[in-house]
Structure formats: C-alpha cells, structure tokens
Amino acid sequence: NAGVTQTPKFQVLKTGQSMTLQCAQDMNHNSMYWYRQDPGMGLRLIYYSASEGTTDKGEVPNGYNVSRLNKREFSLRLESAAPSQTSVYFCASSENEGFTGELFFGEGSRLTVL
Amino acid sequence: EDKVVQSPLSLVVHEGDTVTLNCSYEVTNFRSLLWYKQEKKAPTFLFMLTSSGIEKKSGRLSSILDKKELSSILNITATQTGDSAIYLCAVGKVNTGKLIFGQGTTLQVKP
Numbered sequence: 412n413a414g415v416t417q418t419p420k421f422q423v424l425k426t427g428q429s430m431t432l433q434c435a436q437d438m439n440h441n442s443m444y445w446y447r448q449d450p451g452m453g454l455r456l457i458y459y460s461a462s463e464g465t466t467d468k469g470e471v472p473n474g475y476n477v478s479r480l481n482k483r484e485f486s487l488r489l490e491s492a493a494p495s496q497t498s499v500y501f502c503a504s505s506e507n508e509g510f511t512g513e514l515f516f517g518e519g520s521r522l523t524v525l
Numbered sequence: 526e527d528k529v530v531q532s533p534l535s536l537v538v539h540e541g542d543t544v545t546l547n548c549s550y551e552v553t554n555f556r557s558l559l560w561y562k563q564e565k566k567a568p569t570f571l572f573m574l575t576s577s578g579i580e581k582k583s584g585r586l587s588s589i590l591d592k593k594e595l596s597s598i599l600n601i602t603a604t605q606t607g608d609s610a611i612y613l614c615a616v617g618k619v620n621t622g623k624l625i626f627g628q629g630t631t632l633q634v635k636p
Contacts (some may be wrong), residue, residue, distance in 0.1 A: 416565075444623075451534070451612060453626035454568075456584035469623065501567065513559065514624060 413437050413498055417502050417517035424492045424524045432487040432520050434502030442505045443485035444469075444514065445477060447498040454501065492524045527552045530629035531614050539635050542604050546630045548614030549596040556591055558597050559624065561613040571599070574589055604634045 415436045423432055441462045444479030446454040446469075462480040474496060476488045481492065485504075489496055499521050503514040528551045538544055548558065557575045561568035572581045574590035574597060577601075581588050588599045599609055611631050615624040 426553075446626075451628055453529075453531075453628045454624075455626070456623055459623060469626075513570035513573065516569075518566040
C-alpha cells in the first residue's frame, strides 16, 4: 500500500536550472497539495488542487508551477531554481476539499539549489 | 493574516517526564485543529479536534481544544525516547482543504 509517492527523494540543482517534482497517490483522493518545509517555519502551502482539473495558489506560490495531470498525479515545477528554494518538499493528499480528516503525506523531496 | 504559533519551539526532557506542547491560532473561519508527529520523514496524523473541551486520547498522548482561548495543548505522559520528534499543529478552515501549520515543536527525550 504505497499511499503518496514522491520522486525524486534528493536533488541538487544549480541556480537557473529547472526541474519537476512528481507526486502520485493511490488512495483515490480528490485533493492534493504541495508544501515546503524550512527550519523554524513549519510547513507552508505552495499550491493545491481541490479536484482533478483545478489548481490554486497557497501561501508561497512564487517561482513554482503545478500540473494536476489526472486524479492520481500532481507535479510541482521549478522553472528557474533559486537558492531560496532550497527546502524539503512534501506532497500530500486528502479525500476531498471539504476536509473532514487528515492529510496523508509523502516522504518528502530534499532539494538543494547552489 | 491567519497565524498558528507553537510553543516552546524546542524542548529537552528525560524519559518518564510529562510534557505539554502549546498551539495558539488566529484564523478566520476556523474548522478544525490537527496535531501531527514528524520523525525523520513524513508527518503522521495524531489528532483532529473540532469541539472545545473534549479531550482526545491515544495511549500516552492526549489533546484538547479551547476555542475561547484559541488554543490547544498536546500532552505526552511518561515520555519515551521514541517520542522524540517534531510535533506540528495545523488549523483547517471552513470550506477549504488547506491547512495552516505552526512552526513545530522539536521534542528530544533523553534516556
């Protein structure tokens, strides 16, 4: 039972390079989220997708784009990476946007931008 | 602006001690407050609280919400080294799946 799977787990980029973080869930959840976690700042929402075909900005969307490819997959793209985007990224899913319960998290992707 | 604040930010205790972690919030359209435990990787769900004054309990962990004071506490009794983790508090808002997280409390339990 995989739950939420993120790839890659680790990535080192140079400033200005682009990359895409992939996320897939096998729980038939409608809503999916991308968070970043920085020391002392908890988790901050980058983008979310309430349902297939919709996306919306969170607290810190600048420098990122997302694609909800289908119900299972939600990708996060950094078009031109900056050192300020060095962070641990978590993908999460929930049953629906009405949110009656918990978020299920992937194991995280550690990104370093040099 | 919505805000969730946890205290203390870090805590070191010895096995067997009891700890209390605090979470306060200023959030419009409050729906629920959740506690997560994060060890090395993904946060794992502990509790969700929606009603004031009703304690939720799981083993040595318990939590309660005070909507009047806009706060919640997480208690851990008879701590063990396996309780060492970051404890995250998050608030959910009505009609949205977004969660607003606090900074987290890092708990270290020494043998």
